[in-house]
Amino acid sequence: MSHYRIAVIPGDGIGQEVIPEGIKMVEAAAKPFDVTFEWVEFDWSCERYHREGAMMPEDGIEQLAKFDAIYLGAVGYPGVPDHVSLWGLLLPIRRQFDQYVSLRPVRLFDGIACPLAHKEPGDIDFYVVRENVEGEYSAIGGIQFEGTEREIVTQQNIFTRTGTDRILKYAFELAMKREKKHVTSATKSNGIYHSMPYWDKRFANMANHYPEIQTDQYHIDILTANFVLKPEHFDVVVGSNLFGDILSDLGPACTGTIAIAPSANINPERQFPSMFEPVHGSAPDIAGLGIANPIGAIWSAAMMVQHLGHDDIHDVMMGAVESTLKAGKALTKDMGGNANMQEMMAELMAHMPS
Ligand code: NAI
Numbered sequence: 001m002s003h004y005r006i007a008v009i010p011g012d013g014i015g016q017e018v019i020p021e022g023i024k025m026v027e028a029a030a031k032p033f034d035v036t037f038e039w040v041e042f043d044w045s046c047e048r049y050h051r052e053g054a055m056m057p058e059d060g061i062e063q064l065a066k067f068d069a070i071y072l073g074a075v076g077y078p079g080v081p082d083h084v085s086l087w088g089l090l091l092p093i094r095r096q097f098d099q100y101v102s103l104r105p106v107r108l109f110d111g112i113a114c115p116l117a118h119k120e121p122g123d124i125d126f127y128v129v130r131e132n133v134e135g136e137y138s139a140i141g142g143i144q145f146e147g148t149e150r151e152i153v154t155q156q157n158i159f160t161r162t163g164t165d166r167i168l169k170y171a172f173e174l175a176m177k178r179e180k181k182h183v184t185s186a187t188k189s190n191g192i193y194h195s196m197p198y199w200d201k202r203f204a205n206m207a208n209h210y211p212e213i214q215t216d217q218y219h220i221d222i223l224t225a226n227f228v229l230k231p232e233h234f235d236v237v238v239g240s241n242l243f244g245d246i247l248s249d250l251g252p253a254c255t256g257t258i259a260i261a262p263s264a265n266i267n268p269e270r271q272f273p274s275m276f277e278p279v280h281g282s283a284p285d286i287a288g289l290g291i292a293n294p295i296g297a298i299w300s301a302a303m304m305v306q307h308l309g310h311d312d313i314h315d316v317m318m319g320a321v322e323s324t325l326k327a328g329k330a331l332t333k334d335m336g337g338n339a340n341m342q343e344m345m346a347e348l349m350a351h352m353p354s
């Protein structure tokens, strides 16, 4: 019998609506297996920031460290600048728990209208592996002569050998478990003089250790074009923090709606808890209306149980998602249907094995 303690941070807006539904799905799917969960909720959010002046308490990271995983909705709300919510909660968690892999699956499901012409389910099925703690997203740099004609701004990119090699290794290991065994590297070594040629060199070096894996690399500009033009080419795509960020929104967008897309922030060594969250934000435009699509949150929860070692529970949850989308009877507005969230939940639950 396994027991897990999960830290739950619903956050803001529709985060508070979809996260309870993800929990319900896990509980229902886990029933036949010998696995139990304890869900401990934290109200860390922009609401808390308004009330107490901080997104989370000072010892927030210490509190989370004791959990097996973190399940997060979304943070960010009008009235609190986005850099405050990001640097006050999400980034400290990702960095202090060394969640250096951001993993985002991209899959076209049967029943979803694909925005790309002539693509069938099965054509699009790949992973974006994004470096999540260094690269272009650094706080190193500064402004001098601010507000004058001589104003000068610098922003440093950070590429360490450890940081570069470990994300590349994760991508190759993931590809080893997949049928196509193919890794694509996102680069820009024609324009960026130091860091990207270095990235290419480490990629080639890593590829030498995996002779079974087929590799290629594209500059980020043509790579984005190829996501749209020939998504069936890709299997595992690895990129730096910035390139991975862009690709991991573009990928899911090519499969219909970002509202179903999940993401995992992983510490592969398991020294710290990993964090699972839908790709979408707090959607203030539809918050409180009860019409949010819960699938991004549900798929994220499925990745979480898989990370904890339970492929069986993951597969049950994803089976229900697949058959609900295929049946097409209770789709939310973002997918062209007219079901509300509870109607879609009823359909998802009905597709769970009883
Ligand atoms: P968003 O993802 O919240 O919304 C974009 C559009 O997609 C909206 O029209 C929204 O209604 C729709 N949408 C998103 N999720 C949906 C769902 N589950 N079902 C149905 N429709 C859905 O992105 P936006 O508007 O750029 O950001 C809103 C706030 O969320 C901002 O404060 C932003 O900083 C924050 N945000 C937080 C993220 C996180 O916590 N990881 C990620 C992205 C944005």
Ligand code: MG
Pocket (backbone or CB within 6 Å): 245, 249
């Ligand atoms: Mg993003």
